[in-house]
Amino acid sequence: MTMVMIEKDDINTSLREKKKTETRNKIFEVAGRLFKEKGFEDTTIDEIVREAGIGKGTFFNYFPSKTALLLYFAKKKEDLTFSQIKHEMTRSIPTKEKIKNTLVFVAKTNEKDKELTKMFVFEYMRHYGMSSGQDERSSHRLSNILYGLIEEGVKKGDVNSEIELKKAADIITGIYFHSLMEWLWAKNDYSFSDDISGKIDLVFDGIRGEG
Amino acid sequence: MTMVMIEKDDINTSLREKKKTETRNKIFEVAGRLFKEKGFEDTTIDEIVREAGIGKGTFFNYFPSKTALLLYFAKKKEDLTFSQIKHEMTRSIPTKEKIKNTLVFVAKTNEKDKELTKMFVFEYMRHYGMSSGQDERSSHRLSNILYGLIEEGVKKGDVNSEIELKKAADIITGIYFHSLMEWLWAKNDYSFSDDISGKIDLVFDGIRGEG
């Protein structure tokens, strides 16, 4: 996946709009390249604006902060991932498998570029809590999808109808993100998707013993 | 709970050691007060050293970064919490209740000072991933405690002996931290300890339906 995504190649726009789009794309292009080359922390805004041929103040006309720029990249990637998930949802398989497939798919997306994911997750965490609450958190997006799957599972009968749907979706979401972070910063390497897969089994069957 | 904790009131120390302890305590005293008064972000190091009557460089002889200072406060509080938990562990009650009690206790500790917890968790997250890996993550501490409880539960027979202990402990830890973050930054207020309690029930019984 490339981090650079050119957008809005509008035809019917004023000179102003055209220049704005051009500048915006130039920032994406340069920042995307530099982030990939040297990482987020080691890329300075001064560098970005120098290579993009714009003034420093201009950068902040387009993005409120350096972090916001990275989060924009992250959101684009996330949008792509979630849109791909939608397809999977229509297949007729047991709920557990559906949930597993969904999470394994997202996990594999992350596994494809561990460093990039680390960068995104790290900056996402930094940003977390500062946000004015208006931008949807990706944990909520995942939780909502899971909610839908579990709800469907209750109707089909392969999910216990006694449970609170929101709690269940929340639990799985929590397991997912915690596992992701453990995997990202683990000393030894292992398969994140396998790990998450095993955990879904566990949470479906429960921990309780027979005794 | 006060954020200031004076320590090492050694008797048999050299003048050097005495001065060091004095300076260290002065930093704790001033920083603790300022963090409480105006929050972590809005307290500058210049302010701390000015009020503490030391040079700026001196601060960095004692703490490698501003964040390290806050994490030190956090660790102290965490140590206290975990040491209190140890007592609970010896009581003879079902494993599920033991786990529930443990998490509810930690949750209640957090509930007592939401703003302080938010500050700690937020800076902890910022720091996460940067850490050279040598400082034990509090998620690992919790996970280890849960591991012990689950292991004991298997022996007693009230935990399914088929499960992987580490996975189970990990799952509960993940649920805990995700729930904590959701609670900390939720728009509406609710009981975090009740929330976590209900989730433990769910994860013990499993999500699966009868069908």
Next chain:
DNA sequence: CATTAAATATGACCACAGTCATACATGACC
């Protein structure tokens, strides 16, 4: 084309975390 208002661009500037060469204080040894 001239005038004007609004959008956009800009870089000097600021605040703040963190560094480092230098100065100073302490205590060990004579």
Next chain:
DNA sequence: GGTCATGTATGACTGTGGTCATATTTAATG
């Protein structure tokens, strides 16, 4: 007490993210 090695203190300095008053560009109006 005098000398010296080593531990500690210091603040001028640096790097970087972000701001803001001002300049420039665009386009609407007559």
